[in-house]
Amino acid sequence: MAIIEMKVPVVGESVTEVTIATWNKKEGDVVKMDEVLCELESDKATFELPAEASGTLHILAKEGDTLPIGAVICSISTDGAAAPTNGVAAPAEAAPAPVAEPAAAPAAPVAEAPAASGETRVVEVKIPVMGESVTEATIANWNKKEGDAVKMDEILCELESDKATFELPAEVAGTLHIVAEPGATLPIGAVVATITVGTGAAVPASAPVAAPAAAVASAVVADKAGAVTPVAAAILAEKGINPKDVQGSGEGGKVTKADALKATTAPAPTPAPAPKPAAAPAPAAPAAPAGARAERRQRMTSLRKTIARRLVAVKNETAMLTTFNEVDMQPIMELRSKFKDKFKEKHGVGLGFMSFFTKAVSVALKEFPAVNASIDGDEIVYHDYVDVSVAVSTERGLVVPILRNADQLSFAGIEKGILDLAVKARDNKLTIEDMSGGTFTITNGGVFGSMMSTPIINAPQVAILGMHNIVERPVVVNKEIVIRPMMYVALSYDHRIIDGKESVSFLVRVKQLLEDPTRLLLDV
Structure with a gap:
């Protein structure tokens, strides 16, 4: 029982x-x-x-x-x-x-079923603790369906927090009953599903499932009691379908979950007649705005809400300032052109611009420790190591995984590390460890064609370097006008602990190292 x-x-x-x-x-x-x-x-x-x-x-x-x-x-x-x-x-x-x-359930065997088949127990599957600062998670998608038989450690669903995506494995083997639908945002410890263990699980097989979804939809269908199940109502409400428009297959014509799932395709044909009224009026002009004025709403993901909250906080809580400079990229481009094939053949990874920038930043941060610091309350924390946060754009939003001990890595080590983080970000496999920490951030808007920007600090760090696109421009070299591949670079910094002299000197040092990359090899 x-x-x-x-x-x-x-x-x-x-x-x-x-x-x-x-x-x-x-x-x-x-x-x-x-x-x-x-x-x-x-x-x-x-x-x-x-x-x-x-x-x-x-x-x-x-x-x-x-x-x-x-x-x-x-x-x-x-x-x-x-x-x-x-x-x-x-x-x-x-x-x-x-x-x-269901037909094979006479009254006599029912009372004996629990004793004959063993005791049944229900195990709750809860959102686990995923990190010190993670308080809630969103169900990205279910890998299993309602009523599926699952094995222990089999992946049930993917959970998305404001930092990373996690897989939720089954704690025991049994029959799965889904409690929370995809897209639901729940606090740590909330029940997302139950697993019925034991052969006697046949009796309550569908019992624990409907209630949580029903709770959300009960107010919506209060005036239609008995005509639609709460689970079906939740699905229909999410899809914007009126329950009265769905033919129920349940007892007394009740709309069931299966009916609601099938009805999700129903709204698609309904807009089909819309072009007819648009074509009917003689003037063609009103038809164009009618089609262009469609609207759709979508809930912000946990990641997007966290990005928004943190960026606004940084703008409000820091004395952020940005200084600019430009870098002649020709020396680096010539070096890459000369050695990129041999580099890839030996190390199995391409030689990109990010390794040069990471190397240059690592050297400059050692010379200007305030730029590599962070703020903790009323204290300034100086770091004797360099953990570079690399901004990576994904379908879910901007994530900033950490390249650890970047100052100790070779060019090949940096390229391999960045590639590994980029692949993890693309596949939603970044962990809390991958995202925690960082002493300085590099963001490359140039890959999207950005010519200049003022990047926002990744708190609690106090500085961020923005790279931009490379454009051939006329510049003066040795009193002659020449065409060179130039890149604008921007350093946004927290003026509370970094003075203007330090910020400008830091960026000039980065420019110096990039325009003469042999300095990186000779450490001068």
């Missing part, structure tokens, strides 16, 4: 408590899954609370009680007596296919 606690669901961002308006069931009643137990009132709406499983109801809160979000309202005992109400119980030998054989 399992006890399922029914809690006050999250019903809106600003709703912190609800009041129990009426109970539709009495203490000790046998209830079916998805059957409406009571009505809850918030300061914004009234909605219904459906049963998360079939079983015997035990009421814990009375009508008129006001409870906070997450408080337990009642519990449901999914014992043998409740099983017949669901009509889904199966004998022990039918456990691998509990839903496919």
Whole structure:
């Protein structure tokens, strides 16, 4: 026997408590899954609370009680007596296919099934602790489907935090019941799924699944009770489909989860008639704006929200200033052209500009330690090592993995390290360790064609170097006008601990090392 606690669901961002308006069931009643137990009132709406499983109801809160979000309202005992109400119980030998054989559930074997097939237990799969500063995670996608049989350590889904993407493995082998849908953002420790362990798992197979999604959608379908299941309502609400437009295949025409999933393709044909009204009017001019004025909304990812929050904080909390200079890239380009083939043949990686810039920055940071420092409260932390954060653009947004001990790496070591981080970023395989720390950041907007920019500091660091595109421009060399491949470089710095003299001198030193790369080899 399992006890399922029914809690006050999250019903809106600003709703912190609800009041129990009426109970539709009495203490000790046998209830079916998805059957409406009571009505809850918030300061914004009234909605219904459906049963998360079939079983015997035990009421814990009375009508008129006001409870906070997450408080337990009642519990449901999914014992043998409740099983017949669901009509889904199966004998022990039918456990691998509990839903496919509802007809084979006579009354006598039902009561004996738990004893014959062994005790069933439900294991909650929770969002793990993923780092000291990570407080929530978003479900990026599920690798398994509802009701799938999973093995221990098999990857169930991918979780996305504001720092990296993680895989969530199964803690035990059993039957998977998905609680949180893709795109849901949940706090650390929240339940994302359950795994039913034991051959007797056939009875509650679908019981624990529907409730969390139902809680989100219950307010939406309050005026359509009994016509659509809460899970289906959540899916339809997300897709923007009216439940009344979906033909239900459940009992009494009820719209089920399967109906809602199939209906996701329904909105696609509905816009099809739209071009006809546009073509009908004689003037062609109004038709163009009508098609160009479409709008769509998309929730910000955890990563994007964190980027926005941190950039705004840096702008508000630092005395940020930017100084510029330009670099004649011809010496580096000639050196690359001469040795790039042999370099790749020997080291198995290309010779790019980033290794030259990383090397030059590492040398300059040793000479100007304040640029390699960070701020911790009222203290300045000086680092005797150089961990370069390399800004990498991905589909999810900008990430800044760390190249450790860059000052001790060779050109080949730097290129290999940057390539490894770029591949991890592209495949969403960066870990917390890859993203934590860093003493100085390099960002290359030049790969996108940027000619000049003012990069924003990656706090708590105090400086960032921005690279830009290489453009052939006329410059004066030895009192002659020549055409050279030139790049503007920008150093944004925190004026609270870096003076103008230090920032300008640092950038001039970087320019000097890049325009005469032999200095990097001779350490002069």
